[in-house]
Amino acid sequence: MKKLLSILMVLTVAVSCASGTKKEIQADKAAIGTVGTEKELVSKAQAMLKNSKISQEKKDKFIEIAKKHRKEIAAITAEIKQHRLLLVKTITDEKFSNKKFNKIQKHLKKLVNKRFDVYMDQYMDAKEVLGVELKNVYDDPWFETHHRF
Known part of the structure; x- marks a missing residue:
C-alpha cells in the first residue's frame, strides 16, 4: 500500500x-x-535579443548564426513552394498521374524535413554560443514528430 x-x-x-x-x-x-510574417518574426526576435542581458559579443554571434542559416532556409523554402505548385499542376493536369503525384509529395516531405533540420541546427548553434545548457530536443523523436517547421 x-x-x-x-x-x-x-x-x-x-x-x-x-x-x-x-x-x-x-x-x-x-x-x-501572433506572428504573421517573416518580417514580424525577425522584428520580434531582434527586440528580444536587444532587451536580453546577453553580452554584445554573444548577440553579434547569434545574429551571424541566424544570417548564415537564413540563406539556406530561404533556398529550401523556395524549393518547397515550387514543389507545392508542382502538386497543383499535377492535380489539375488532364491526365492525372498518381505516380508523379506521389514522387513530388515524397520530395516535398524531404524538403520540409531538411528545412526543419536546418532550423534546429540554427537553434543548437545559438544555444552553444549563448552558453545555454538545455536538453537537446532535436534528439527527442516526439519533438521531431510533433513540431515540423
Whole structure:
C-alpha cells in the first residue's frame, strides 16, 4: 500500500511539473503574440535579443548564426513552394498521374524535413554560443514528430 501511495505521489509531482511548464509556455506565447510574417518574426526576435542581458559579443554571434542559416532556409523554402505548385499542376493536369503525384509529395516531405533540420541546427548553434545548457530536443523523436517547421 505504501508503495502504491509513493508511486501515486511521484506521478502527481510529475504531472504538476508538466502542467506548470505548459502554463509557462502558454504565458510566453500570449506575451509574444501572433506572428504573421517573416518580417514580424525577425522584428520580434531582434527586440528580444536587444532587451536580453546577453553580452554584445554573444548577440553579434547569434545574429551571424541566424544570417548564415537564413540563406539556406530561404533556398529550401523556395524549393518547397515550387514543389507545392508542382502538386497543383499535377492535380489539375488532364491526365492525372498518381505516380508523379506521389514522387513530388515524397520530395516535398524531404524538403520540409531538411528545412526543419536546418532550423534546429540554427537553434543548437545559438544555444552553444549563448552558453545555454538545455536538453537537446532535436534528439527527442516526439519533438521531431510533433513540431515540423
